[in-house]
Amino acid sequence: MIRALDAFGRYVCSQRLGPILECGCGNSSTPFLHSVCQPSEHELHSVETDPAWMDAVKHLAAPWHIFHGVPEDQWDSFDLVDKSPWRWGLAFVDHKPGWRRFLEIRRLASVSTFVVVHDTEAHYGGVDEELAKFRFMRVYDYERPWTSVASNLLDPASVWDLRK
Numbered sequence: 001m002i003r004a005l006d007a008f009g010r011y012v013c014s015q016r017l018g019p020i021l022e023c024g025c026g027n028s029s030t031p032f033l034h035s036v037c038q039p040s041e042h043e044l045h046s047v048e049t050d051p052a053w054m055d056a057v058k059h060l061a062a063p064w065h066i067f068h069g070v071p072e073d074q075w076d077s078f079d080l081v082d083k084s085p086w087r088w089g090l091a092f093v094d095h096k097p098g099w100r101r102f103l104e105i106r107r108l109a110s111v112s113t114f115v116v117v118h119d120t121e122a123h124y125g126g127v128d129e130e131l132a133k134f135r136f137m138r139v140y141d142y143e144r145p146w147t148s149v150a151s152n153l154l155d156p157a158s159v160w161d162l163r164k
Contacts, residue, residue: 002032003143004147004149005029005032005092005116006032006036007160008114008116008159008160009033009036011159012113012114013036013037013042015089016042016089017089017090017113018087018088018089019044019045019086019088020042020044020045020088020089020090020091020092021045021047021080021081021088021090021091021108021112022044022045022046022047022092022094023091023093023094023104024049024093024094024095025046025053025054025056026053026094029092030060031060033046033092034065038062041063041064042064043064044066046065046066046068047067047068047070047080047081047095048067048070049069049075049095049096050096051069054067054069068080072096072097076103081108081111082107082108082110084111087111087113088108088111088112088113089113089114090112090113090114091104091108091112091115091116092116092117092118093116094118098119099124101117101124101127102124102127102129102130103126105117106130109134109150109152113151113153114149114150114151114154114156115134115150115151116147116148116149117131117147117148117149117150118147120145121144121145131148131150134150134151135151136150136151136152136154136155136156137150137151137156138150138157
């Protein structure tokens with residue numbers, strides 16, 4: 001997952017493709033995305049449902065790194081996902097509840113250059129079906145947990161070839 005976030009995060013920042021959205025904060029993903037965005041102060045929005053996770057990472061808040069707390073039962077009404085005034089350069093999906101991930105993938109499909117989904121070997125209901133609808137989709141299954149990268153605009157393989 002970190003290798004994918006590194007490659008696609010740095011690409012999005014260098015090409016100024018739009019802000020990065022993190023759906024679900026983590027010990028690895030949040031500090032890593034922060035470090036990728038920090039040199040250029042590339043806009044990063046981290047969204048979390050669990051107050052304990054939010055407390056663990058909110059020290060990373062900066063004018064360009066914005067945190068949003070969203071109760072699990074209010075994802076549908078969190079408009080920043082699919083009604084923001086910009087296209088997301090990268091949207092990282094790794095949030096609770098896991099059964100909802102396919103819904104956020106669907107919402108992000110038309111408003112994100114890249115959608116990066118963590119733990120895709122877990123086969124959360126509906127995730128495989130939503131990822132299959134993208135024009136381009138790559139599964140990086142060389143290490144666990146698997147990470148899938150999907151896009152309707154750019155082939156992920158044109159940005160990063162994991163075998164190199």
